[in-house]
Amino acid sequence: MNKGEFLNALRVRLSSLNPNDIESSIEYYSEMIDDRIEDGLTEIEAVSAVGSVDEAAVKILGENTQINNTLSIPNKKEKKKYSALVIALLILGFPLWFSLVAAAFSIVLSLYIVIWSVVIVLYALTIFLILSALVLFAMIFLSLFSGKALSALLFFGAALVLSGVGILTLMLSVFFTGKIAKLSAVIFKKLFVRGNKQ
Amino acid sequence: MDIQLKRGLLDVCVLASIKNEDSYGYQIIKDMKPYVEVSESTLYPILRRLEAAELLNVKSAEHNGRLRKYYSITPLGLKRIEDFKNEWNEIMSIYKFVTREEKEGE
Numbered sequence: 001m002n003k004g005e006f007l008n009a010l011r012v013r014l015s016s017l018n019p020n021d022i023e024s025s026i027e028y029y030s031e032m033i034d035d036r037i038e039d040g041l042t043e044i045e046a047v048s049a050v051g052s053v054d055e056a057a058v059k060i061l062g063e064n065t066q067i068n069n070t071l072s073i074p075n076k077k078e079k080k081k082y083s084a085l086v087i088a089l090l091i092l093g094f095p096l097w098f099s100l101v102a103a104a105f106s107i108v109l110s111l112y113i114v115i116w117s118v119v120i121v122l123y124a125l126t127i128f129l130i131l132s133a134l135v136l137f138a139m140i141f142l143s144l145f146s147g148k149a150l151s152a153l154l155f156f157g158a159a160l161v162l163s164g165v166g167i168l169t170l171m172l173s174v175f176f177t178g179k180i181a182k183l184s185a186v187i188f189k190k191l192f193v194r195g196n197k198q
Numbered sequence: 199m200d201i202q203l204k205r206g207l208l209d210v211c212v213l214a215s216i217k218n219e220d221s222y223g224y225q226i227i228k229d230m231k232p233y234v235e236v237s238e239s240t241l242y243p244i245l246r247r248l249e250a251a252e253l254l255n256v257k258s259a260e261h262n263g264r265l266r267k268y269y270s271i272t273p274l275g276l277k278r279i280e281d282f283k284n285e286w287n288e289i290m291s292i293y294k295f296v297t298r299e300e301k302e303g304e
Contacts, residue, residue, distance in 0.1 A: 025242065028223065031266055032238045035224035038262065056239045063243035 003033045006047045013057035025060050115180055122173040129166030133159045205244075208236065210282045212244050213253060213275045220270040245269065253278055 001009075007026050014022045029050060036046035050056075090097075136159035143152035215221055215229045223241060230236050248254045253275035258265045 024246075027265070027267070028242050028245075029238065031264075032223055034264060035222070035266075039224070050238045055237070056242075059239040059243055063246060 001047050002043050003030070003047055006033070006050070006053060009053045010056055013053060014060060017061070021060075025056075029056060112184075119173060119176045119180060122169055122176065126166055126169040126173055129162050129169060133162040133166055136162060208234070208240070208244055209248060209253075210279060211236075212241070212248060213271060213279050216254060216269050216271050217276070217279060220268045222266050222268050226269070248275070 007030060010029060011022060011026060014025055017025075032050050033043070033046045036049055037043055041049060136155045139155040140152045140159065143149075143155060211230055211234060212226060215226045221229070223238070223245070227236055227238065227241060245254070245256075249256055249269075251274070252272055255270050255272055256267050257270070258267050260266075
């Protein structure tokens with residue numbers, strides 16, 4: 001085994017440590033091998049004089065577990081196992097929870113669309129009323145030209161009524177639009193914040 | 199030898215090897231060899247432990263175009279050696295006590 005092979009094998013065994021500890025160990029063994037080569041050994045001899053990779057890894061890992069809080073290590077392992085279990089359950093339960101979530105989502109979405117459709121109806125009504133009022137105003141002039149004063153008066157009254165109701169529905173539409181927009185903003189904000197917290 | 203006892207003794211040996219002048223890993227092993235054999239893999243955790251306890255300092259210096267780590271003793275490290283000398287008197291009297299009954303039995 002040459003120096004590079006030794007250090008690579010050691011790096012693999014130490015992969016559970018943090019990068020600084022790994023680098024420090026590699027530097028130490030690299031220096032030890034170089035010093036022995038400088039002392040007259042060949043590279044292969046120097047590597048075998050330093051000892052086995054297993055022995056080195058066991059000593060380094062053993063020292064690290066002693067330095068670290070002994071309680072923190074089992075906790076870490078438990079946490080890892082727990083999250084692995086949760087992930088497994090999530091994957092296995094996918095057909096169940098996904099359909100439930102999809103159903104809940106579509107119900108909420110349809111309710112939301114229903115609310116908006118009421119507003120859309122109000123707008124449609126407004127447009128209809130105002131267009132009708134405009135037609136009636138046009139009818140006033142037609143009636144006046146053809147000399148039917150009473151008809152013109154009737155059209156005038158009807159046009160006034162329709163415009164009045166039209167303006168009322170327009171105000172209602174604008175009012176509801178504002179309310180729903182505010183509500184949507186609040187709901188989306190809450191969903192967004194919750195998503196961030198998770 | 200008892201692992202805990204040996205651990206403590208080796209700590210002091212390593213400190214003693216850098217007491218008079220700074221040294222590096224391979225040199226420490228060679229200096230200790232006539233008295234106690236220490237492998238590279240045994241020395242490394244000791245050096246890490248002593249550094250963490252601030253009994254020695256580490257600095258890298260260039261040697262033959264590569265970096266080599268040199269270890270120097272701190273005042274705390276010197277105190278550790280003095281403490282060991284004092285403890286040794288205690289250990290010797292314990293040794294006398296332990297072997298006293300054997301001598302009486304003979």
